[in-house]
Amino acid sequence: xxxxxxxxxxxxxxxxxxxxxxxxxxxxLIGAGLYFAFGASPADYQxxxxxxxxxxxxPSAWMAMFAYAFIAVASAVGLIWKHPVAHVCALAAxxxxxxxxxxxxxxxxxxxxxxxxTWWVWDARLTSVLVLxxxxxxxxxxxxxxxxxxxxxxxxxxxxxIGAVNLPIIKFSVDWWNTLHQPASISRIDMPAVHxxxxxxxxxxxxGFTMLFTVLVIIRARAELADxxxxxxxxxxxxxxxxxxxx
Amino acid sequence: xxxxxxxxxxxxxGGLLLATAxxxxxxxxxxxxxxxxxxxxxATKKDLQxxxxxxxxxIVKEKSWSKKSDGLTHDFVVTDLTHEIRVAxxxxxxxxxxxxxxxxxxxxxxxxxxxxxxxxLAKHDENYMPKEVAEALKKSGQWKGGAxxxxxxxxTGGEKPYGDKPxxxxxxxxx
Numbered sequence: 001x002x003x004x005x006x007x008x009x010x011x012x013x014x015x016x017x018x019x020x021x022x023x024x025x026x027x028x029l030i031g032a033g034l035y036f037a038f039g040a041s042p043a044d045y046q047x048x049x050x051x052x053x054x055x056x057x058x059p060s061a062w063m064a065m066f067a068y069a070f071i072a073v074a075s076a077v078g079l080i081w082k083h084p085v086a087h088v089c090a091l092a093a094x095x096x097x098x099x100x101x102x103x104x105x106x107x108x109x110x111x112x113x114x115x116x117x118t119w120w121v122w123d124a125r126l127t128s129v130l131v132l133x134x135x136x137x138x139x140x141x142x143x144x145x146x147x148x149x150x151x152x153x154x155x156x157x158x159x160x161x162i163g164a165v166n167l168p169i170i171k172f173s174v175d176w177w178n179t180l181h182q183p184a185s186i187s188r189i190d191m192p193a194v195h196x197x198x199x200x201x202x203x204x205x206x207x208g209f210t211m212l213f214t215v216l217v218i219i220r221a222r223a224e225l226a227d228x229x230x231x232x233x234x235x236x237x238x239x240x241x242x243x244x245x246x247x
Numbered sequence: 248x249x250x251x252x253x254x255x256x257x258x259x260x261g262g263l264l265l266a267t268a269x270x271x272x273x274x275x276x277x278x279x280x281x282x283x284x285x286x287x288x289x290a291t292k293k294d295l296q297x298x299x300x301x302x303x304x305x306i307v308k309e310k311s312w313s314k315k316s317d318g319l320t321h322d323f324v325v326t327d328l329t330h331e332i333r334v335a336x337x338x339x340x341x342x343x344x345x346x347x348x349x350x351x352x353x354x355x356x357x358x359x360x361x362x363x364x365x366x367x368l369a370k371h372d373e374n375y376m377p378k379e380v381a382e383a384l385k386k387s388g389q390w391k392g393g394a395x396x397x398x399x400x401x402x403t404g405g406e407k408p409y410g411d412k413p414x415x416x417x418x419x420x421x422x
Contacts, residue, residue, distance in 0.1 A: 042377030046343060051375060080254045116368045117341030123282040161262065165269045176273075178281040178304060180351055185373040195376035 006083035008225050015218045022214045029208030036201035044198075051198070053111040058186075059206040060104040063213055064132060065167055067097030070217075071139065072164040075157035085221075087153040088228075090160065091143055092220035096213060098136035105129060116180060124173035125181035128166060135163040283351045286330035296356060303332060303362055304351040304370065312346050325350060325362070332356075336364040343369035 037055035044051035071090045078086035108126070109119045120126065143156035174183045185193040192199060273280075283304030289295045303325055311324035321336045323346075334352055344350060349370030354363045376384075 042379075044375050045378040045381035046348075046371060047375075054375070076258055080258055081251060115341065115343050115371060117339075117344075118366075118368055121282065121368065124280050161258065162265060164262075165265055169269075169273070176280075177277075178283050178285070180282055180368055180370055182371055182373045185375060188373075193372075193374045195380050197377060197380075198375050 006081070006085055008085055008088075011085045012222065012225065015222060019215065019218050022211050022218070026208055026211040026215055029204050029211060033201050033204035033208050036204060041201050042195075042197055047115060050111065050114055053107050054198075055201050055205050057104060057107040057111060058202060059209040060100045060107065061129070062206055063209045064097060064101040064104050064129070065170060066210070067093050067100060067213060068132060068135070068160075068164070069167060071097065071160050072167075075160040078153065079157045079161070085225075087157065088221050088224050089217060090157065091153075092217045092224055093213075094136055094140050094143070096216045096220070098133065098140065100209070100213075101129065101133040101136060105133060118180075121180050123179040123181060124177045125170065125179045128170045128173050132163075132166055132170060135159075135166060139163070285327040286325060286332045287327050289332065289356065290330040298355050298358075300353065300355055302351055302353045303334070303364075304349070305331075307344070307346050307348060307350050309346050321367075325352065332360070332362050334362045334364050336367050338365070338367065340367050341369040343371050345369075348372075 033055065037052055041052075041055075043049050071093050074086045074090035074093070077083055078090065105126075108129075112121075113119050139156050139160055142159055143152045146152035146155065171184075173179060174181055186199075186202075194202060283302035284292075284295055286303065286305055289301075289303065295301060305325040305327040308324040308326045308331060313322045314320070315322075319337050319339070321338075321340060322333070323336075324331050324333050326332075334354075336352065336354075344367065349372065351368045351370055352362065352364035353366040353368075356362055
């Protein structure tokens with residue numbers, strides 16, 4: 001299964017088939033999600049209208065972690081099986097994940113001021129998400145730091161795998177330590193602590209964001225593959241010309 | 248062993264090593280990563296009973312909050328249901344500050360055992376629901392959250408303010 005899509009041509013064929021569906025679902029789900037989030041969902045019993053920040057903040061936070069997990073898995077596949085498409089996918093996902101992390105941090109800050117009384121605190125949850133943001137930046141910087149693209153891929157893949165340690169820390173920070181951030185509302189053993197009328201827009205936005213991520217990764221991976229192809233063709237031509245003129 | 252298998256083993260062992268190392272580091276840092284100390288921490292740990300700055304977290308005790316007429320000087324009791332500490336604060340409190348709700352205050356412990364705060368942060372729980380649902384739950388007696396408003400005290404049952412675990416005491420149970 002994995003080996004089938006290691007081939008860029010096959011990967012592109014699948015990506016092109018998925019793209020219109022994913023785009024349609026993105027528009028549909030985020031559209032419906034926004035409608036519910038800002039109109040057809042109730043205000044919270046404690047937080048009032050401010051709770052609507054949740055519909056952006058929480059899916060962004062999930063996507064920030066999901067994108068990093070995606071990068072880590074892709075990097076492992078790239079390192080172990082040397083699949084070229086895996087590295088391309090990891091590189092394509094990195095700026096998108098960084099954006100989701102930034103949205104999560106910004107909306108969290110805007111939410112924290114009216115509710116907690118502060119823009120920022122150095123508690124375990126907030127700090128570990130900030131570390132995640134820096135990991136994304138480090139990954140992008142390292143991948144582009146080498147003249148030889150293959151070496152950049154390898155170095156950044158190793159960084160991505162090391163940074164994956166941060167994911168469980170983010171997830172469980174609110175359980176392991178005293179934090180200002182409250183514990184998980186959705187992924188609990190018993191019922192989710194979010195009422196259905198608020199859970200629906202939240203889940204719509206979460207699936208919508210996942211589709212958006214898919215769309216953006218496909219577009220970026222496609223561009224990166226095209227770029228590599230152009231470079232390969234160009235260097236082949238230069239090679240052929242110099243060989244010709246030298247003869 | 249093929250090269251592919253060797254790379255797989257290296258990645259796997261590296262990951263295992265890294266996970267162990269970070270688990271050890273996090274265990275070692277356990278006490279210094281906490282964002283706040285509970286009243287029980289302060290009552291039982293001698294090194295916290297100094298005049299250095301620290302954060303105190305817990306629930307604002309029901310009917311303990313009094314506000315002076317200037318609207319800025321507040322006086323309330325922070326409790327973790329085992330120990331409690333009286334807090335004095337002058338300043339603006341966040342919207343979510345309520346009796347029966349979580350709070351984190353930053354300041355110094357006074358020699359008389361009271362706490363002088365210069366910053367008050369409200370901590371909210373993980374429950375989200377419309378107002379009508381909260382009221383319906385309370386009416387039917389299924390309510391297990393904290394008090395909804397300052398006026399609604401006593402009846403709502405302070406024994407389980409944060410679902411199944413007493414607020415801030417999860418560390419005690421794992422020790």
